[in-house]
Amino acid sequence: MFSKSCEYAIKATIYIAEQAGFDKRVGLKEIAQAIDSPEAFTAKILQQLSKNRIVDSVKGPSGGFSMDKKNLEVLKLSQIVKAIDGDSVYKGCGLGFNECSEKKPCPVHYKFKTIRDELRNMLETTSVKDLSMNLNKGLAFLKK
Amino acid sequence: MFSKSCEYAIKATIYIAEQAGFDKRVGLKEIAQAIDSPEAFTAKILQQLSKNRIVDSVKGPSGGFSMDKKNLEVLKLSQIVKAIDGDSVYKGCGLGFNECSEKKPCPVHYKFKTIRDELRNMLETTSVKDLSMNLNKGLAFLKK
DNA sequence: AAATTAAAGGATAATTTTATCCCTTAACAT
DNA sequence: ATGTTAAGGGATAAAATTATCCTTTAATTT
Numbered sequence: 001m002f003s004k005s006c007e008y009a010i011k012a013t014i015y016i017a018e019q020a021g022f023d024k025r026v027g028l029k030e031i032a033q034a035i036d037s038p039e040a041f042t043a044k045i046l047q048q049l050s051k052n053r054i055v056d057s058v059k060g061p062s063g064g065f066s067m068d069k070k071n072l073e074v075l076k077l078s079q080i081v082k083a084i085d086g087d088s089v090y091k092g093c094g095l096g097f098n099e100c101s102e103k104k105p106c107p108v109h110y111k112f113k114t115i116r117d118e119l120r121n122m123l124e125t126t127s128v129k130d131l132s133m134n135l136n137k138g139l140a141f142l143k144k
Numbered sequence: 145m146f147s148k149s150c151e152y153a154i155k156a157t158i159y160i161a162e163q164a165g166f167d168k169r170v171g172l173k174e175i176a177q178a179i180d181s182p183e184a185f186t187a188k189i190l191q192q193l194s195k196n197r198i199v200d201s202v203k204g205p206s207g208g209f210s211m212d213k214k215n216l217e218v219l220k221l222s223q224i225v226k227a228i229d230g231d232s233v234y235k236g237c238g239l240g241f242n243e244c245s246e247k248k249p250c251p252v253h254y255k256f257k258t259i260r261d262e263l264r265n266m267l268e269t270t271s272v273k274d275l276s277m278n279l280n281k282g283l284a285f286l287k288k
Numbered sequence: 289a290a291a292t293t294a295a296a297g298g299a300t301a302a303t304t305t306t307a308t309c310c311c312t313t314a315a316c317a318t
Numbered sequence: 319a320t321g322t323t324a325a326g327g328g329a330t331a332a333a334a335t336t337a338t339c340c341t342t343t344a345a346t347t348t
Contacts, residue, residue: 001256003306004240004305004306005305005306007240010238010239010252011239011251014251027323027325028324028325038306038308039307040307040309041307043325043326043327044306044327046325047325047327050325050326057325057326058315058316058324058325059313059314059316059323059324059326060316060317060323060324060325061315061316061317061322061323061324062316062317062324063314063315063324063325064324064325065325077252094145094146094151094154095154095155096148106286107275107276107278107279107286108154108221108270110278111221111266111275112145112266114262115259115262118258118259118262119259122259126252131251131255134251134254135251142250148335149335149336171293171295172294182337183337184338184339185336185337185338187295187296188296191296191297194296201294201295201296202294202295202344202345202346203293203294203295203296203344203345204292204293204294204295204344204345204346205292205293205294205345205346205347206293206345206346206347207293207294207295207345208295209295
């Protein structure tokens with residue numbers, strides 16, 4: 001569904017959001033441990049998230065990554081996915097055609113349309129807060 | 145959604161099915177041209193499809209690939225996908241956890257569940273005949 | 289039976305994705 | 319101001335995926 005990078009990005013964002021809820025700023029090392037991801041690779045992804053203003057970062061002692069609490073409801077899964085994987089998930093054709101459309105549908109077009117539309121809708125309506133709330137309730141887990 | 149290999153596999157199968165409808169056996173070269181895929185790579189994929197009895201192959205002159213007409217309604221998209229990509233699509237977690245389940249749901253589990261279930265259902269109910277029929281009606285296309 | 293044709297299969301290469309290393313830059317603490 | 323800390327960023331490496339080449343095997347045709 002998503003690239004590994006994107007999976008890490010989602011996990012990292014959820015973790016940062018969770019900690020931001022406690023007004024905690026968290027460092028790369030802590031994040032990588034929490035979501036069980038390779039540190040250096042995660043650093044790259046956090047850079048992208050930071051550039052895309054999905055998280056904010058501060059250098060130096062007691063620095064690290066955090067998020068604007070007020071933004072947690074507004075920030076949608078779709079924005080993370082877009083920042084890392086682009087819009088391939090949205091406009092991607094089931095058979096990899098890029099000209100695939102309503103007017104020139106590929107053989108699987110109509111079969112896939114519903115599902116991709118729903119996926120899009122789900123990503124666009126699910127906020128980071130939705131996900132981190134689940135996490136706090138113990139209904140879900142982040143680390144393998 | 146699927147690997148490139150899987151995309152080629154679906155396209156190739158649809159094309160072979162279409163031609164099998166005319167009782168035509170088709171060769172690698174023709175298939176690769178029809179679906180606009182690299183020939184040698186497509187050969188590998190056809191080997192897998194053949195091993196999985198999704199298509200049948202005959203060597204030598206007037207050989208090539210074909211399918212049992214009677215099977216076109218029975219053969220589902222899911223079988224092609226499984227033969228090439230395994231069952232990652234079915235049991236794949238949105239965040240890449242392999243222990244993700246009802247009992248131990250990842251943060252996106254419930255959000256993704258519906259969509260993955262629908263995808264699974266769609267793949268398991270869509271027959272190759274459904275797709276090749278569309279193609280014949282000119283409603284869809286195979287070659288870019 | 290021999291020649292020809294086309295798939296099967298092994299080895300290898302190119303590309304993309306994932307991952308690591310190390311040096312630079314910026315923020316904070318003293 | 320200086321040292322320490324942590325993110326930023328460039329270069330490189332490893333792994334996986336995609337792709338090609340070439341030899342072998344098995345059919346069909348003559």
